[in-house]
Amino acid sequence: MDQTGVIAGPPKSPWGSVAPSAPSCSLADVMSEQLATQLEEENHDFPTLPDPSLDPLSVDLSEAETTSDMVLAKMLQLQFDKEFDDQLKREEKKFNGDSKVSISFENYRKVNPYEGSESSEDEVDWQDTRDDPYKADKPVITPRKGFTGKGKNITTKHDEVVCGRKNTARMDNFAPEVLVGDGLGMDLKLSNQVFNSLKQHCHSEQRRSARLHDKREHSTAEQAVDPRTRLLMYKMVSSGLLENINGCISTGKESVVFHADGGSFEDLQVPGEVVLKVFKTTLNEFKNRDRYIRDDYRFIDRFSKLNPRKVIRLWAEKEMHNLTRMRKAEIPCPEVVLLKKHILVLSFIGKDHVPAPKLKDVKLSSDDMRDAFYMVLHMMQVMYQECKLVHADLSEYNMLWHEGKVWLIDVSQSVEPTHPHGLEFLFRDCRNVSTFFQRRGVGEALSVFELFNTVSGLDISIGAEENEAEFIAEIVALEKRNEDHVQRRGKKNFPVSMEDEGPPFKPDADD
Template sequence: MEQVGIITSEARPCPWGAPAKPINQCSLTEVMSEELARELQLEEESHAFPGEALTDEGPFLTSENLDTSSDAVLAQMLQMQFDKEYDAQLLREEKKFNGDSKVSISFENFRKVNPCEDSDSSGDEVDWQDTRHDPYKADKPTTTPKRGFIGKGKDITTKHDEVVCGRKNTARMENFVPEFQVGDGIGMDLKLSNQVFNALKQHSISEQRKSARLHDKKEVSTTEKVVDPKTRLLLYKMVNAGVLETINGCVSTGKESVVFHASGGSMEDQEVPDECAIKVFKTTLNEFKNRDKYIKDDYRFKERFSKLNPRKIIRMWAEKEKHNLKRMQKAGIPCPEVVMLKKHILVMSFIGKDQVPAPTLKEAKLGLEDSKAAYSQVLELMKQLYHQCNLVHADLSEYNMMWHDGKVWLIDVSQSVEPTHPHGLEFLYRDCRNVSQFFQKCGVPETPNERELFNIVSDLNITSDNQVDFLAEIEALEKINEAHVQNHSKKVATFQRDDDGPPRLYDE
């Protein structure tokens, strides 16, 4: 009988599929073997990164060619590997986010490893564009960018470069005003910093404004020996009208006016002298700022003084001198004769001869006899001015009295006020002091002091022995006069002003 073959489990197929391979048993010696550990590592790498070559330079670094005895080296290796894995994940996220969009974004700024570090180019290769070792450019120092900029474009020259900006600032100096001298530095390789250029620009602007202010001041005001266009036009009209033949030039200047000499012409209603003096009042108050106290309290101009511009005040000043001269001329006081008044230009007769003005008492250098005669004339003129003209000169001195033909002539009476002025007696005391001091210096023995001269002129008979008490009594008198004028003005019905004499007050 034939023996039936025995079917073993190995020959019989398993209905549930192929059986699992038996696990190879290994000893403890094999487990401790380094070769076995390496095989296990390679196997794990193949499962973790399928499709990648299992080489020594695979995803994980090996320690065959490196010294792994140092923990720092191992840490660097692990960090590098982590960075590479992070960059790979970032790249996948970037592709997933962009998709098929035409506009894409990049996560390059978030990468851990610079792409240039992954370049396969050898370190021995030299880029043909690298000029760091060029002997022809070795003498040029490399400029270190400010503020630590080391990103892309660090070698690009912008408008903020020191050299470019400095040369541009130098070229922009040509745009300064012509009055501002910049020298010959523009033709040189000059580099100006922004701070220096801004300082020069501000200085140029300030100088231009200053020059413009001075130019405007000369154009709109009358200064020493210079007339503005409006004044010049008025003078031309006088010449064209035949009032004046010619204007010869400036003969004197003062704090408030400029005087010109002119040859007289003719007028229908009055005779014009052969030689005339044209007094042009300065249209600025910078030279004589205290004019208002002489005119604002004068009842003849008080109502017209308020709310006026300086040019109109100067016209009023010239008008005031015209009326004062007419009062003096009517009383027989030697003074210039008024020809005409046009705004701030007053035409008068010329005191002098052949275009040479008569000297003032300060310039005359009189002898003792002439000084005595001059003092007696001045004393009489002050009395006439106070009592007949009802005026106080208010600026009487050796500079405002001229010596001509053996007589004393009074000039510059634009500031003259009436004794009832709130400061009229103070002005009179000042005039007496100036006259007394001058003639005492000239050696006139009969010259009294200022207090005695004040009593002689005003007939007030103030008996104070010292100056302080004398001035106190003068102030008391001024207050009494002011109160009297205010009470009397309430009864006034009409003011009648006569150009040929002082204003007269009429009651109802």
């Protein structure tokens, strides 16, 4: 190849354009004053390079000349440090992920994060207010507290302002539901006393909420049921016993009553409209429940106060047996369809999804009210003498008016006259009935003492002053004698047994 056309020239530098080399000169020329003056004039034309002692971050190196190796090295080092910091950020984010506990690589970064102004809010200290538009124009005054003399300008962690701001920042850790402000224009400071009070209150509320949630999940609340009860109700619908459950129609201290449409189930005759009486699985609202069932000889061997769920099932079974006795004696009362654990399926007293009104709410004429009194008197006599039962909670709240008759409901607490407190319960029923009908203007209504003797068939003397305390004292003495007599006879000689009392009832394996 012919290289005659190649023009020799100075070698190219990879660092940029290179100034032409100065012509060589002798030592005498160098020492001459004329050459020194010429070099000084030529130096005024060169660009002024940045001071190598300055921080490379504070100098805009993009506009400087790159003819100096030092300047170029600093530019490359700065670019390398930024890339290294970016890689650290990615590794830090990848390593921490969504974890609440994070590890920071802040100490390994090359560039100060506060100078780049690219750091997140979490990397900036909560006391830093340089970028706060509401505080930028306010001077920072160092509080003078805690020290005197030479150290009067020293601020420690116990300072009131510093500690107050720190308490405010710590509120987000344990009480996110407490609003402490968004930080813009609000310099909220919580004292230690207020902070500790709020912390204790929040922890107490969290524990109370957890207890209520646990109680709601494991017990039947008002107008609601627990998961076990919902499962039983669902099985009744899926088996065809019920067409659907329409909703709650009544609530009480011991149970919740739901209206449902009856279906067909094996050989059972299910009415068109029924009610589900769901006994509450908590004893908080009816704590003296065991008083009515503990001394009942029918359940004395199965009573267990330590197992509330079994007590509730016995309570439902007891109402089933009591209603069956009353139906055999032709007392107007709901008919038992099925008993499943603590759910009792009964016939509906009402029409077209409208329950029959209570006797306290219905407005009757004087003749109908007088007839209602005699109906109640007759039913109390039949219950006591034929069914061997005392209602124990008889009042205008547990009597319904339907089709021109009085119907009795809620007999789960009913006991037999041989119960240690049976006569006391009967006297209380007589007091409620007599008081109600006398207030309604029924002149034929008997007094509480006459009504008690008429129903029970006893002849307890009534003094001229009709002292209720003396009357009750005689009743208690009579109950004591009857209890001793019953203990001598034994429970096997009771006149009424539990055989053939109630519809099909199949206890589960866990019963």
